[in-house]
Amino acid sequence: MSKQALQTLGEFIIDKQDDFKYSTGELSRLISSIRIATKIVNREVNKAGIADIIGNVGNMNIQGEDQQKLDVLANDIFIAALSQREVVCGIASEESDDFIEVKCTENAHLSKYVVLIDPLDGSSNIDVNVSVGTIFSIYRRVSDPGSPVELRDFLQKGVNQVAAGYVVYGSSTMIVYTTGNGVNGFTLDPSIGTYYLSHENIKFPTMGKIYSINEGNYAKFPQGVKDYIKYCQEEEGDRPYTSRYIGSLVSDFHRNMLKGGIYIYPQTSHSPNGKLRLLYEANPMAFLAEQAGGKCSDGFKRIMEIEPTELHQRVPFFCGSAAMVTQAEEFMAKAVSKN
Numbered sequence: 001m002s003k004q005a006l007q008t009l010g011e012f013i014i015d016k017q018d019d020f021k022y023s024t025g026e027l028s029r030l031i032s033s034i035r036i037a038t039k040i041v042n043r044e045v046n047k048a049g050i051a052d053i054i055g056n057v058g059n060m061n062i063q064g065e066d067q068q069k070l071d072v073l074a075n076d077i078f079i080a081a082l083s084q085r086e087v088v089c090g091i092a093s094e095e096s097d098d099f100i101e102v103k104c105t106e107n108a109h110l111s112k113y114v115v116l117i118d119p120l121d122g123s124s125n126i127d128v129n130v131s132v133g134t135i136f137s138i139y140r141r142v143s144d145p146g147s148p149v150e151l152r153d154f155l156q157k158g159v160n161q162v163a164a165g166y167v168v169y170g171s172s173t174m175i176v177y178t179t180g181n182g183v184n185g186f187t188l189d190p191s192i193g194t195y196y197l198s199h200e201n202i203k204f205p206t207m208g209k210i211y212s213i214n215e216g217n218y219a220k221f222p223q224g225v226k227d228y229i230k231y232c233q234e235e236e237g238d239r240p241y242t243s244r245y246i247g248s249l250v251s252d253f254h255r256n257m258l259k260g261g262i263y264i265y266p267q268t269s270h271s272p273n274g275k276l277r278l279l280y281e282a283n284p285m286a287f288l289a290e291q292a293g294g295k296c297s298d299g300f301k302r303i304m305e306i307e308p309t310e311l312h313q314r315v316p317f318f319c320g321s322a323a324m325v326t327q328a329e330e331f332m333a334k335a336v337s338k339n
């Protein structure tokens with residue numbers, strides 16, 4: 001299809017505005033501010049090797065991880081973009097210990113949204129030129145507009161999300177998002193800096209042949225996960241499945257959503273809640289997965305039904321093709337019932 005015929009992200013946002021139950025244009029403005037920020041981050045990621053943004057800044061975030069320079073730069077870029085349109089009253093980020101209140105001027109009553117963000121996902125891949133991403137999750141505040149934003153505005157169940165999405169900064173740059181009416185993907189044409197609708201109404205294949213898990217942690221995995229990995233590797237029927245693990249959640253998820261597959265980051269004997277963060281990694285990916293016909297749980301319970309208690313809490317994560325996640329859950333349940 002010629003580029004002229006392709007819809008731009010800007011046009012799509014406007015066109016779909018009325019599909020959104022609270023549609024007053026504010027969410028459209030919010031998503032537009034994310035669109036702009038992703039282009040700036042994309043520019044930085046593309047020249048990471050030659051610009052002084054490789055390596056860590058020498059301090060740790062609240063999760064005890066070395067902050068990479070690009071983590072901090074991306075965080076600053078998103079916070080600046082989200083704070084300028086008087087629709088966001090608060091931001092929570094992987095790279096900020098506490099939530100940030102966005103001071104609005106005369107239109108404070110308008111600022112109805114909070115945004116939770118993983119500004120740079122796949123940080124361990126930044127300085128080796130492997131695809132990385134950004135993940136975002138958007139809620140309407142529960143506290144009164146015009147009053148200071150509160151922690152409870154962020155600690156909402158995933159089912160309350162009004163929008164979620166991610167960006168892959170890979171061989172091409174794509175933004176993929178949902179506002180609860182299906183999942184659509186847009187590819188950036190870097191020559192003119194415009195996103196075009198390239199993947200309309202994406203659907204997760206119900207079944208796939210790819211499993212994504214860091215098998216280096218095998219010894220520390222729960223028995224159910226060990227049994228499922230063995231099942232994936234058996235020579236039987238359409239198995240063995242193919243093992244693929246990029247080490248950037250967005251990229252592993254994106255591939256599995258397009259081709260069919262499952263991504264698992266389970267609890268381990270060392271980290272009883274796994275590694276991924278509920279509010280700005282698991283919930284947004286779960287919303288997208290379910291909107292695309294996939295499934296997402298902690299091995300037992302639907303991720304989006306989990307009641308959050310802390311900004312940076314972690315959760316075991318089983319996500320992908322619905323039939324594969326159900327199968328993995330059966331292995332988890334069987335292993336637990338044997339104990």
Ligand SMILES: O=P(O)(O)OC[C@H]1O[C@](O)(COP(=O)(O)O)[C@@H](O)[C@@H]1O
Nearest residue numbers: 118120121122123124214247248249
């Ligand atoms: O190196 P590990 O333990 O397999 O973890 C890789 C996972 O951790 C993450 O890098 C965590 O995200 P951040 O890079 O945003 O901290 C995921 O993107 C990825 O899937």
Ligand SMILES: [Mg+2]
Nearest residue numbers: 118121122281
């Ligand atoms: Mg991440």
Ligand SMILES: [Mg+2]
Nearest residue numbers: 094118120121
């Ligand atoms: Mg990150």
